[in-house]
Amino acid sequence: MKFYCTQYHFDLLKDNSRLAVFYEAIKEYCKNKKLETAFDIGCGSGILSYFSQPFFKNIIAIEKDKESYKKATENLKKFKNINVINNDAITYKYPTKADLIICEMLDTALIDEEQVPAIINAKKYLNKNGKIIPEGIINIAQLVNMEREYFCHVDVDSRINYELLSNEVIYSKFDFLDDFSANFKTNIKFKINKNSIINGIKITTITKVFKNIVCGSTPMLNAPFLIPLKPKKVKKDQVVNIKLEYIMGKGIETIKINYI
Ligand SMILES: C[S@@+](CC[C@H](N)C(=O)[O-])C[C@H]1O[C@@H](n2cnc3c(N)ncnc32)[C@H](O)[C@@H]1O
Numbered sequence: 001m002k003f004y005c006t007q008y009h010f011d012l013l014k015d016n017s018r019l020a021v022f023y024e025a026i027k028e029y030c031k032n033k034k035l036e037t038a039f040d041i042g043c044g045s046g047i048l049s050y051f052s053q054p055f056f057k058n059i060i061a062i063e064k065d066k067e068s069y070k071k072a073t074e075n076l077k078k079f080k081n082i083n084v085i086n087n088d089a090i091t092y093k094y095p096t097k098a099d100l101i102i103c104e105m106l107d108t109a110l111i112d113e114e115q116v117p118a119i120i121n122a123k124k125y126l127n128k129n130g131k132i133i134p135e136g137i138i139n140i141a142q143l144v145n146m147e148r149e150y151f152c153h154v155d156v157d158s159r160i161n162y163e164l165l166s167n168e169v170i171y172s173k174f175d176f177l178d179d180f181s182a183n184f185k186t187n188i189k190f191k192i193n194k195n196s197i198i199n200g201i202k203i204t205t206i207t208k209v210f211k212n213i214v215c216g217s218t219p220m221l222n223a224p225f226l227i228p229l230k231p232k233k234v235k236k237d238q239v240v241n242i243k244l245e246y247i248m249g250k251g252i253e254t255i256k257i258n259y260i
Contacts, residue, residue: 004071005045013047015220022104023051025133025210029100030055037098039125041089041118042105046072046082052102053079060096062089089118094125101132108153108205108222109139109246110174111255116182116248123176131210136175138206142168143190143240146200146226151252153223154202162226165198166190166240175208182248187260192238199231201242201257227257 003013012018026048035056040049043061045068052059059082063069069086076082085092089103101122107113119132126132143166146152154160171188174180192198204224207215217223234240241260246252 001050001075003045003047003075005075006067006071009045009068009071012220013045015218017215017218018221019047021207021209021213021215022048022102022133025213026051026055026102028210028213029131029133033099035099037096038100038102039094039098039122041101041103041122042114043072043084044068044104046075046084048102048104049076049082049084050079052100053082056100057081058096059083060085060094060098062087062092064088090114090121092121094122097125097127097130098122099127099130101126101130103132104134106134106137106205106207106222108217108225109203110137110205110248111246112251114249118249119176120182132176133210134176135208135210136173136177137208138170139172140168140204140206141171141188141190141242141244142166142202142204143192143198143242144200144202144226145197146228148226149199149228151225151227151255153225155219155223158223160226162200162202163196164202165194165196165234166192171244182250184248185245186243188242188244190240190242192234192236192240195235197231198229198234198240200226200228201244202226227255229257230259232259
């Protein structure tokens, strides 16, 4: 099928690894089930509604951006079971309950995009035994020496140099079905692996898409990022404690990071 979309959504559609895990997850959840309603939150071009439409009587696809909404409406117009809505998923009052919430508004550590507030709202309308795709995320941190002194993403083809200087620490795990707050705060303990100077922390996010379908970063999904820290001289085997805070869905300006 031909999809009309913005340049951003075109890049998302070219990312086969990202699409493959969502396609497999939707198929896996839907197999051998009689299903009524799905929500596709932040539907963009409408691709995930398209993957879901053979399995549901009714799909509510929500998109906040007017241009993307128009394109999704055009792309999905022949599917009478899909209703595309131009609205904000954080405040939207759904007219019905859902068996499945699909929400691909992911970004690294869920800080910049509104995945968390959109899911907190939609969960109020999830049927008992209903599921969410993706199911959750795992966040990993590592101390680094970075050549830049400001926040930056390390995309697959970026040329940003940095050296990894500690062990990797899984500092948080979220299951979207659990109750959790968008305000995140933790202390992380690292072990230094080399005499050097640390001046940053690398954050990597793994997505638990569904059951055993797991996804690391892909060209358009969850590029790891580097957050600067005050430079500190460190020795091999030294333990360094860091306090990290942010608000999920409120942007990278909410990140606070300090030594303890
Ligand atoms: C990463 S794109 C994913 C698009 C599509 N789901 C896909 O997988 O290709 C996220 C989409 O969510 C939309 N979005 C962001 N915040 C939103 C909100 N609060 N309510 C509804 N849509 C939102 C964006 O405009 C964007 O189209």
